[in-house]
Amino acid sequence: MGIVAFSEGDEFDVHLPLVIIGAGACGLVAGLAAMECETDVVVLERDALPRGSTSMSQGFIPAAGTRFQAEKGVEDSAELMARDIQHKNGDEADPAIVAALADYSGRVIEWLADTHGVPFDLVEGFLYPGHSAMRMHATPRRTGEELMGCLLNAAEAVGLDILTQARVVDLHVDAGKRVRGITLERPDGSHESIGCDALILACNGYGGNPELVAKHIPSLKHALYYGHEGNQGDALLWGEAIGASLKDLGACQGHGSLATPHQTLISWALMMRGGVQVNGEGQRFSNEHGGYSEQAAKVLAQPGQVAWNLFDERIHQAALEFEDYRNAEQGGAVRTFGSLAEMAEGLGLPLPALESTFTEMHTLAEHGEADGFGRTFAAETLLVPPYRAIKVTGALFHTQGGLEVDTEARVVDAAGEKLPNLFAAGGAARGVSGSNDSGYLSGNGLLSAVVMGAIAGREAARELKRHGS
Template sequence: MAMVSLDGADIEYELTIPLVIVGGGACGLVAGLAALSRGVEAVVLERDSTPRGSTFMSSGFVPAAGTRFQRALGIADSPAIMANDILTKNERQADPDIVAALAGASAEVIEWLADEHGIPFELVQGFLYPGHSQMRMHCTPRRTGEELMACLLNAAESAGLPVLTEAKVTTLHADQERRIRGVSYQRPDGSTEQLGCDALILACNGYGGNPDLIAEHVPEMASALYYGHEGNQGEAVLWGQSLDASLKDMAAYQGHGSLAWPHQTLISWAVMMQGGIQLNLEGRRFSNEHGGYSEQAARVLGQPEGIAFNVFDGRIHAQCLQFEDYRNAESTGAVKTFETLDALADGLDLPPEAVRDTFREIQALQETGEADRFGRRFAPELALSAPYYAIRVTGALFHTQGGLEVTTDGRVLDRDSQPFPNLYAGGGAARGVSGAGNSGYMSGNGLLSAVVMGALAGRAAANQCA
């Protein structure tokens, strides 16, 4: 149970650490590394036996603008371009100052992690995710969040950042001035330990795994499959409510309209961006597949049985083999191959005439260059050809994007827009940059908030502790 107690000034802590960080995902680890770089001692408290978080379950892509990785490939990008892309996607609902701060610091943070901590970043090439005007996704070689987490944990160990696992924080101890004096955390044997601090960073992600909070704030996804970390129980939100903190954009979330079903393997949206389509059980398209994979989750769930089929071809299949998740899907039999459209319709139990009509319409649109009724245009060079590939998918909730309102350096604000004395937040615990709903999410927004805000909050908290 996430609680706040106002007894913080009365407790004699056996041990006090300048900076305590709750949560050992990307945000918490980067925040700790950033604090150490300022010469400030920090400790990360992680509830699980192995730090994973939402980062582990992601593709591990971190957007950044103006990096040397981009320049080496001749890509002209800037924080201003990136910030405009983010704000355009979320219809300027996000805090523009936060967006500017994250975009502005993104390149420096990526290069710092690469140079100082050996994170082997490289640039994803070949296609643009919805909303991005430049190739700016930075990832580790295997292109998985699992690998990114492993790299960050190695960096933490090398830097001497202690990560205490199986330490579930239950209570924040504050004083009458709302200064956090320490925390209580529960150990595996049920015992409770207390730890004092000079500053606290909440990096414990969102509330996607809390059905009550989802029903309250994101009712449209209350019955959706939750494909996120089970530890995302919303403790930061609950602590914030007890402290009268400001909460913003609580209906915002990242969904995904391409989760292989029943295999439950994430299928990259590169399938759609390279020319793929989605068909429902009636053999028809139902949306603009280039609009974004987050909002596509609700659209897929709105189809008969909440099911769709990703349909693509050998060209796209070959490109997707660079993604480990896709290779895993193929190895489990999720990827089906058909020599003709009629074979595809028969194999997927779709009405064959509807499938043929759909492809005839696409061909006509390629010839005329006109947009379809959903607003999508079909480039002739991306035309699908036999053999055809298909994956049965559903929509899912991945993680929430709303949370504690923060300043550009991660300071948590109260309902009167005043900062708490020594409380910081980042990643899924804080308000993100995706606006107020599901359509503002742009690929990488979650890890942008985790990695870059983690660094900014870690530095700011360290400066306060120094």
């Protein structure tokens, strides 16, 4: 797998103006956007069924200024959304990219809903850490699997060509760093080649490559990887070989709430509605409202690399709107206790420590004070019996660093010069989460995949039109 030097006279089996590698949300949205410009395009997918990292997510896409927000009386703006993103990442992301994604986000959501029938609505009831307004848009079941189904239906409706079981192994690049085509491998080991005038890399990051994770994110090298196994860093390695600029390779989305041993994602809504996490000693160890990405490393630092999500019936009822949570309950991950004493015995936690943890929360709520981690508690959200508990661990979901791109999704080199015809989005591109695990604002992954994917498809098609392809 790598880069093949292209020479004039080399021939391909077929030729298409635009090739997109990866049929997750990023690649599908890029393809839909390119087709609106009447561009002939094919999306190549290594798996038999397009899933990608999107199918393993909750499918939440942040967007500002949508009619879905207006219908619920939510006031928001692209400027506020951009400020939230930059505040979470410590102003480490490219402000031009952040502004472009925030500005375009609302239009992309409404375009997908109105033109392609994706049944979005606004996720209400709580704010994810770092967001100043409710701006998460999701399909009814609140799963990435459902979102992928909707996008695949849209692709079929418009006739977007998707070639599955087509693993791209080589890019053919000429002396001017122009991608002239690709070679793909079929399951039987046979190879086919496709020439192209432009290429979009939508094949996600490198979370499934232990060597690259250990090199760039050593704090999570022993974390459970809860992402698509195809995320081997192909785009990163291809781009590096061509001379692309690589940025923020230590950035990632972790998650501190993956049910174990069930390996089911438990929504951070449990924490935002009043839940807490305790370790095997019955003690809280962090501000659970700080962010679920950086919480992964904090959970992994606890005895046995596990923690317990503690919540109550009120939160349980609210969490039932999430299909992942319902699956976790059906799988036996959610345990119920009538008192702290029952919970301590059932979970093997020291009762005095657990009682002290709950007493502290009540005292803080009564006096309106923050704990040593900076979290405050409100009387109306304090936990009451019957209590619920889920054993969780920390996990790596996906990486956020990658090929540096401009606001048109064009890949650039170290000098900031655009590569001739290479575009990247989603996990293949540098995201907006800064340089580490703490800069991830909820939804940043799908924001980069869906919105930058739409930009990549549109701009690649426009570039081809300009050059008569």
